[in-house]
Amino acid sequence: MAEIKLSDLRKSYGRTEVLHGIDLEVADGEFIVIVGPSGCGKSTLLRMVAGLETVTAGSIEIAGRAVNDVEPKDRDIAMVFQTYALYPHMSVFGNMAYGLKIAGLSKSEIDERVQKAARMLELSELLERKPRQLSGGQRQRVAMGRAIVRDPSAFLFDEPLSNLDAKLRVQMRLEIKQLQRSLGTTSLYVTHDQVEAMTLADRLVVMNAGVAEQIDTPISVYEHPASTFVAGFIGSPAMNFLNATVGSNGASLDLTEGGSIALEAAELAKNGGRDVVAGIRPEHVETASSEKAQLTLHVTAVETLGADTLAHGGVNGPGTGFTVRLAGTAKVQEGDAVPLAIAPGALHLFERDSGRRIADV
Amino acid sequence: MEKRVTFSHKALPYLLVAPQLVITFVFFLWPASQAIWQSLFLPDPFGLSSEFVGLENFRFLFGDRYYLESFTTTAIFSLAVTALSMSSALLLAVMADRVIRGATAYKTLLIWPYAVAPAIAGVMWLFMFNPSIGLIAYYLKFLGYNWNHVLNGGEAMFLVVVAASWKQISYNFLFFLAGLQAIPKSLIEAAAIDGAGRTYRFWTIIFPLLSPTTFFLLVVNIVYAFFETFGIIHTVTAGGPERSTTILVYKIYADGFVGQDLGSSAAQSVILMVVVAILTVVQFRFIERRVHY
Numbered sequence: 001m002a003e004i005k006l007s008d009l010r011k012s013y014g015r016t017e018v019l020h021g022i023d024l025e026v027a028d029g030e031f032i033v034i035v036g037p038s039g040c041g042k043s044t045l046l047r048m049v050a051g052l053e054t055v056t057a058g059s060i061e062i063a064g065r066a067v068n069d070v071e072p073k074d075r076d077i078a079m080v081f082q083t084y085a086l087y088p089h090m091s092v093f094g095n096m097a098y099g100l101k102i103a104g105l106s107k108s109e110i111d112e113r114v115q116k117a118a119r120m121l122e123l124s125e126l127l128e129r130k131p132r133q134l135s136g137g138q139r140q141r142v143a144m145g146r147a148i149v150r151d152p153s154a155f156l157f158d159e160p161l162s163n164l165d166a167k168l169r170v171q172m173r174l175e176i177k178q179l180q181r182s183l184g185t186t187s188l189y190v191t192h193d194q195v196e197a198m199t200l201a202d203r204l205v206v207m208n209a210g211v212a213e214q215i216d217t218p219i220s221v222y223e224h225p226a227s228t229f230v231a232g233f234i235g236s237p238a239m240n241f242l243n244a245t246v247g248s249n250g251a252s253l254d255l256t257e258g259g260s261i262a263l264e265a266a267e268l269a270k271n272g273g274r275d276v277v278a279g280i281r282p283e284h285v286e287t288a289s290s291e292k293a294q295l296t297l298h299v300t301a302v303e304t305l306g307a308d309t310l311a312h313g314g315v316n317g318p319g320t321g322f323t324v325r326l327a328g329t330a331k332v333q334e335g336d337a338v339p340l341a342i343a344p345g346a347l348h349l350f351e352r353d354s355g356r357r358i359a360d361v
Numbered sequence: 362m363e364k365r366v367t368f369s370h371k372a373l374p375y376l377l378v379a380p381q382l383v384i385t386f387v388f389f390l391w392p393a394s395q396a397i398w399q400s401l402f403l404p405d406p407f408g409l410s411s412e413f414v415g416l417e418n419f420r421f422l423f424g425d426r427y428y429l430e431s432f433t434t435t436a437i438f439s440l441a442v443t444a445l446s447m448s449s450a451l452l453l454a455v456m457a458d459r460v461i462r463g464a465t466a467y468k469t470l471l472i473w474p475y476a477v478a479p480a481i482a483g484v485m486w487l488f489m490f491n492p493s494i495g496l497i498a499y500y501l502k503f504l505g506y507n508w509n510h511v512l513n514g515g516e517a518m519f520l521v522v523v524a525a526s527w528k529q530i531s532y533n534f535l536f537f538l539a540g541l542q543a544i545p546k547s548l549i550e551a552a553a554i555d556g557a558g559r560t561y562r563f564w565t566i567i568f569p570l571l572s573p574t575t576f577f578l579l580v581v582n583i584v585y586a587f588f589e590t591f592g593i594i595h596t597v598t599a600g601g602p603e604r605s606t607t608i609l610v611y612k613i614y615a616d617g618f619v620g621q622d623l624g625s626s627a628a629q630s631v632i633l634m635v636v637v638a639i640l641t642v643v644q645f646r647f648i649e650r651r652v653h654y
Contacts, residue, residue, distance in 0.1 A: 052550050073556040085547035089569045098565070099555035146555070 002063030002076075002153035002186055003028050004049065009058035011044055018044055020210045021058065029184045031177075035197035036207035037233070042190045043158055045207070049188060050079050050156050063153055073102075078147035079156040082163060084139045086131040092118075092142050093127040099150045117145045120179070137168045144176070148183070155180070157189040161196065173199060194234050198222070206230045224348075228355040231279045231348060239279045240322045242315060243352070248272045259316030261294045261342070263361060268349075271359075275352040282310065282325040284346035293339030297324060299332055311338065393634065399627035406621065418628035427604060428612070428629070435608040438522060439586035446526035447578055450533030451571075455563070457534070458541045468538065475531035479592030486524040487597050510598065514605030517598045521606050524597060525590040533578050540574035541567070580644050587637060609633050 004026040011019040019041045026032050034042045047053040049060055051072035060067050067075050078099075086095050093114055100110045118124045121141045131139055140160060147155055160176070161169045177200055180187050191197055197204055198218045206214045206221060206229075214226035225231035231239045243256040250268035253261040253276070261278070288294075298318050303310040309330045315322050324340065332338055349358040368374050400418055404411040422428045453471060460467055474482070489497045490510060498508040510516040544567060552562045568575075591610055594600060600607035600615055607615065609629065617626025 050550075050554060052553070072550075072554045073558070077554065079551070079554050081547045081551060083545065083547050085545065085551035087548060087552075087566060098552070098557075102556040102561065146551075150555070 003061075004154060004186060004188070005059075005061040006045075006049075007059045007061075009045070009048065009060065010056045011041070011048060011053065012056045017056075018210050019048075019056075022212050024205060024212065024215060026186055026188070029186055031180050031187045031189065031200060031202045032205060033189045033191060033197045033201035033203075034205045034207060035191055035194060035233075038192060040207045041210040042192075042205075042207050046079075046156055046158055046188055046190045049154075050077060051075050076153045077156055078150050078152040078154075079158065080140075080143045080147050080160045082159040084131075084143040084160075084163075086139055086142055086146075088131050091128050091130060092123060092134070092145075095131070095142055096145045096149050099146065103150070113149045113151075114145075117148045120148070121145050136164050137172065140164060140172060144179070148179075153186065155185050155187040155189075157187065157191075159191055160189075162191070162193070169196075176200065194236065198234070204234075206233060208233075223345075224357070224360055225279070226357050228277055228279065228350045231350070235281055237282050237310065237323050237325065239281050239348070240324075242278045242280070242322075244276055244278045246271045246274045246276055246349075253278055255316065257315065257317065257319065259295065261347075263347075268359065268361065271349075274358075276358060277350045277352055277355070279348035279350060280342055281346060282323045284343040285324045285340045286343070287326065287330070288339050288341035290339045292341050294342050295340055297322060297338045297340055299334055299336045299338060302332055302334060304329060396627045396630040396634075399623060400631050401624075403624045404622075411624070414624070418624045419632070422625065422628055422632070427607075430604065431607050431609055431612045434518075434604070434606065435587065438518065438525075438590075438606070438608050439583050441518075441522045442525045442529065442586040442590070443579065443582040445522060446529040447533050447575070447582060449526065450530045450578075451537050451575075453530070454534050454537035454541055455567075457538055471534050472531045474528055475535075477528065479528060479589065480596050482528045483521075483524055483593035483596030486520060486527070486593075490520055510602075512602055514602055517602055517606050521590070521594050521597050524593050525586065528593070529582060529585055533582065536574050536578055537571065540571045544570050576644075580641060583640065583644075584637065587633070609636075 004024075006022050006024040009019060009022040010017060022045060024032070034045060036042045044053060048055055049062075051067065051070065055068045062075055062077065087098065090098065096114045096117060097110050100113060105113075114127070115124070118127055121144060123138070123141055123145055126134065126138060126142075131142065134142065140163075143160065157176075161172050164172060173196055176189075189196075189200060191200075201218050203215060204218050204221050205212050208229045214221055214230045216224075216226075221230060221234055225234065225239075228241065232241070242253075244253040244261075245256070246252075246268055247254055247260070247263075250270070250272050251263055253263060255261065255278075295315050297311060297313045297315060299311050299313040300318070300320060301312040303312075306329070308328065309326045309332065310323055311326060311330075311332050312320065312323050314320055324338075326332065345360055347361050349361065350356060351358055401413060401415060402411040403414045403417065457464065457468055457471065477485075487495075489495050490508065492498050492509040492511055495508075501508040508516060510520045548566060548570075549562060552566050557565065587608070588610055590608070591614065594606055594608065594611050595614075598606045600611045610633065613626050613629045613633065616622050616629065620626075
């Protein structure tokens with residue numbers, strides 16, 4: 001059990017800086033998910049915490065102890081790898097007992113701990129098997145078991161579910177969550193899958209190009225994305241973006257593509273005339289009567305998913321790039337012009353140049 | 362489902378394997394059968410006629426002290442060569458695997474000795490250790506050690522072992538390096554996080570995972586020491602002093618082409634064939650079982 005504290009953590013390969021100063025404080029027992037597209041530096045960040053990559057600048061503290069120059073084995077952490085990294089020549093028991101043997105535990109204690117972890121993960125029947133005789137899901141469990149038996153102060157997960165098929169991934173996701181809750185061990189979890197990120201995390205770290213764009217609870221990230229990147233990355237289908245200029249009195253958004261959206265937000269008055277990007281999630285609009293409509297969707301394609309319907313098209317004129325999610329099997333067709341209203345507080349305004357959030361109205 | 366190539370013409374498959382069969386026949390089956398045939402004869406001293414003697418050649422060999430000594434010499438020599446060349450190659454491969462800068466140059470240099478012909482390698486080592494003009498022999502004398510492998514059998518054995526191992530290190534190095542690079546890095550990292558230090562990691566993770574490579578090299582190296590070291594022994598010691606470096610294959614040459622006893626030489630070849638066959642079967646049967654694939 002431990003807190004983890006990262007302060008202005010930086011990593012460079014030669015002259016190329018790949019992590020540009022990450023600050024993060026993880027509370028004891030907290031489940032932190034680091035999410036971002038490939039190449040954003042999330043795995044590097046995790047590997048630095050594990051001690052597998054050197055720290056260029058800044059500091060890492062685990063349980064109040066600076067560990068920048070501490071060997072991985074002395075950091076009291078356990079890691080689950082994407083490829084599981086099971087020792088192929090050892091049995092499941094041997095894999096789980098390896099770290100305990102090194103720690104110098106007695107035979108009976110090793111046996112007891114491995115048996116306990118095996119029961120927890122339903123591996124008791126498989127202890128004598130070699131990794132190659134196991135299915136993907138079972139291997140994943142063994143990798144988890146190897147981390148659990150050592151009772152470390154923190155778990156590090158490096159995309160542990162990405163080698164599993166979709167169904168198994170959903171199941172293992174739940175199991176990891178329950179396991180972490182019952183053990184109460186501080187965890188850092190890296191993934192590129194935003195559904196995994198949303199469901200597992202106590203708090204999310206959304207990373208982009210070596211920068212933590214936003215660190216917050218999943219719901220806050222969803223409801224108040226800090227930048228256009230976060231807004232576009234979290235949520236599926238992705239958020240719609242429209243270039244616009246705030247009307248001089250702040251009562252409307254004049255869309256660059258033509259037309260405008262009527263607003264009733266007084267706070268926008270001080271932003272009059274400002275160039276912005278307006279973000280609207282597909283699920284935050286609904287069909288409205290024409291007098292209440294804030295924008296009109298000219299539908300070019302319809303996807304019926306059963307539970308809901310996705311309509312694609314252009315705003316206030318023919319075009320593409322705008323998606324709305326309508327409940328149930330809504331009766332929309334190609335060529336329709338559908339009047340839409342935006343849910344209150346669901347219109348996100350970002351500064352055009354920096355992409356940073358201005359307001360949610 | 363069975364995957365089988367079907368040929369429209371009956372002769373075609375035989376035609377396709379013919380080159381392989383011809384090579385096997387000309388370079389293996391024919392000489393081998395010649396050896397078996399000749400081992401049953403005793404030629405006269407001028408090689409003009411020969412007399413059928415049955416298994417007399419074999420009976421004589423197993424009563425011959427020199428021949429039995431040669432077995433011991435071969436065992437010592439091949440074990441020493443295999444152990445020395447494999448352990449040094451593994452050490453070099455582990456170190457080369459860690460090198461990041463200039464790795465290619467380093468690896469290329471390590472492979473060079475393999476390109477040197479055995480006789481040349483032998484002569485080179487001979488020059489260095491020559492008791493009167495050799496550089497290393499000179500420095501040894503400087504340190505108070507009187508090196509003379511021409512008179513001292515133990516030193517002669519040491520020298521041929523070193524020369525034969527030196528030539529084989531490159532080959533072993535290549536395979537060990539490839540084996541090391543095939544081990545996923547995440548396994549080493551997992552072991553590091555599990556608390557294993559460098560040495561412990563090597564013996565519990567890397568070495569067991571290298572075992573297919575090690576086993577393969579073990580077979581290759583023993584066969585190498587048995588047969589391909591002829592050139593080195595011939596140039597460095599010519600089997601001496603007092604037969605101390607006469608391994609089986611060298612004795613076959615010495616008895617047959619120097620001693621002109623072709624019958625005994627052929628009998629020795631047959632015995633050597635059987636020995637190597639047994640050795641290989643034993644290796645595959647017993648050692649392979651402990652190999653983790």
